[in-house]
Amino acid sequence: MRSHDDLARVPLIHSEWQRTLPQPIAWPMWARAAGIEHTLRHDTGIVLSDDGHAMSAAMAGQGVILANLPLVRDALEAGTLVQPFAAPVIQRYAFWAVAPSARLEDAAVRAVWDWLCACRENTARVHRSAQ
Numbered sequence: 001m002r003s004h005d006d007l008a009r010v011p012l013i014h015s016e017w018q019r020t021l022p023q024p025i026a027w028p029m030w031a032r033a034a035g036i037e038h039t040l041r042h043d044t045g046i047v048l049s050d051d052g053h054a055m056s057a058a059m060a061g062q063g064v065i066l067a068n069l070p071l072v073r074d075a076l077e078a079g080t081l082v083q084p085f086a087a088p089v090i091q092r093y094a095f096w097a098v099a100p101s102a103r104l105e106d107a108a109v110r111a112v113w114d115w116l117c118a119c120r121e122n123t124a125r126v127h128r129s130a131q
Contacts, residue, residue: 001084011063012045
């Protein structure tokens, strides 16, 4: 696959749990972000119960998935999954780390904060290497 047009020739893999979200991060949203909402048949393909099953199906050559980069990082680095072309990153949901101001200097709070920052940096690194 070299372009978005090539997606018409492979099954799209969907995660059933995504459909339960008020605004699922799924193929229709991705197609809009990629500017191909009028050409991608996103209502076809394989529906599996969760992202793990979807990832396994993609690694087995059953189709193409939309994936959370941290979830597929190891598979991308190992080459068992590839990002075939530059794709839009959908950043629909945000997460906020909060703590009472009196606990900001607490070692446990600081450790969690440092871990979250490391995860964020790792996600950014994986995204850059996948492009």
